[in-house]
Amino acid sequence: MLEKGTAKKVTIYVNEDAQHNLGPLYEAILTFLLHKSVAGATATRALAGFGPHQVMHTAKIEVLTRHMPIRIEFIESAQRVDELMPTLYDMVTDGLIEVQETQVVKAVAPNQAAPKLPHQELKGKARLMRIYMGESDQWEGEALYDAILKRLRLMDIAGATVYRGILGYGAKRHTHRSGPLHLSHDLPVMISVVDTEEKLRPAIEAVESMMQDGLIVLSDVDVIRLVHARPESAHVGS
Amino acid sequence: MSAAKKGKLLRLHFSEADRHQGKPLYEAVVERAKGLGIAGATVFRGLEGYGETTEIHRPHLMRRDQPIVVTIVDTPDKIERLIPEAEALMDKGLIATSDVDCIRIERNPSA
Numbered sequence: 001m002l003e004k005g006t007a008k009k010v011t012i013y014v015n016e017d018a019q020h021n022l023g024p025l026y027e028a029i030l031t032f033l034l035h036k037s038v039a040g041a042t043a044t045r046a047l048a049g050f051g052p053h054q055v056m057h058t059a060k061i062e063v064l065t066r067h068m069p070i071r072i073e074f075i076e077s078a079q080r081v082d083e084l085m086p087t088l089y090d091m092v093t094d095g096l097i098e099v100q101e102t103q104v105v106k107a108v109a110p111n112q113a114a115p116k117l118p119h120q121e122l123k124g125k126a127r128l129m130r131i132y133m134g135e136s137d138q139w140e141g142e143a144l145y146d147a148i149l150k151r152l153r154l155m156d157i158a159g160a161t162v163y164r165g166i167l168g169y170g171a172k173r174h175t176h177r178s179g180p181l182h183l184s185h186d187l188p189v190m191i192s193v194v195d196t197e198e199k200l201r202p203a204i205e206a207v208e209s210m211m212q213d214g215l216i217v218l219s220d221v222d223v224i225r226l227v228h229a230r231p232e233s234a235h236v237g238s
Numbered sequence: 239m240s241a242a243k244k245g246k247l248l249r250l251h252f253s254e255a256d257r258h259q260g261k262p263l264y265e266a267v268v269e270r271a272k273g274l275g276i277a278g279a280t281v282f283r284g285l286e287g288y289g290e291t292t293e294i295h296r297p298h299l300m301r302r303d304q305p306i307v308v309t310i311v312d313t314p315d316k317i318e319r320l321i322p323e324a325e326a327l328m329d330k331g332l333i334a335t336s337d338v339d340c341i342r343i344e345r346n347p348s349a
Contacts, residue, residue: 130309167268167281215340217245217338217341220337
């Protein structure tokens with residue numbers, strides 16, 4: 001299973017009719033990667049292309065349709081790519097292998113036996129962040145509190161809770177209120193977030209850049225225990 | 239990240255049923271804070287809770303008696319000035335303060 005963070009992306013270009021031990025080379029490469037438990041690999045057939053032989057391979061010319069370019073891509077950790085490369089180097093007798101740095105943003109497989117929780121255990125000294133805003137505040141067309149919550153999840157922050165106030169005022173000096181006769185949609189909203197200082201620092205910057213006005217309040221807290229309700233669920237509240 | 243300023247967070251816990259001169263206590267507290275030039279105040283209603291009378295505050299059919307928390311963030315001296323005023327308004331309840339770092343965000347929407 002791939003983990004979030006830096007990884008290597010390997011791209012291999014071969015011809016569809018390139019052979020390896022009496023079978024297509026691309027199939028042999030995919031089989032090899034499968035046996036080596038690579039997280040995933042994809043072979044795609046091109047529409048047209050040319051290689052160092054300077055012959056255009058295109059589906060429009062019938063004799064050349066069995067000669068289309070195939071691109072195989074897979075992503076693995078730098079160490080795994082190092083292990084796989086000698087064999088791939090031997091297998092590809094006609095083609096191109098390319099490796100580039102990449103960033104894994106999300107790698108999820110449903111129904112996995114023991115999924116790795118995306119965040120570390122949290123215990124001891126931590127920081128509590130409270131973010132104050134209005135319920136009607138927007139960010140790129142969506143509710144700001146929703147957008148902030150999604151961003152925090154992307155950043156693997158341990159947990160966040162959105163509270164709606166019933167009355168309040170802030171820098172804009174107007175009172176947010178609700179009552180039986182006025183159904184306000186601009187009540188005060190507060191999001192409380194708990195995580196370590198290091199994890200929160202980039203989160204504060206991200207949240208700050210999304211807000212037009214509001215207040216961020218930070219305080220020191222002691223985390224007594226972080227309980228995961230269900231092992232297959234990575235969702236925790238704070 | 240903008241520089242965080244040292245501040246105080248004040249929390250007032252009481253009941254939604256608490257009143258001051260006929261109107262809800264939380265409204266009176268917010269008005270008093272506004273009058274003192276406090277930067278902001280937010281009132282939250284809890285779902286259920288209990289306090290010093292050990293009576294459980296929960297929604298009733300006819301009257302609202304849920305726990306109320308008012309949170310106020312400002313500079314330490316302004317919070318110190320508000321505490322005696324809030325104390326005078328409240329018959330019972332709890333006042334708690336904590337040290338916090340504040341980041342105030344104020345951007346011109348056109349910017």
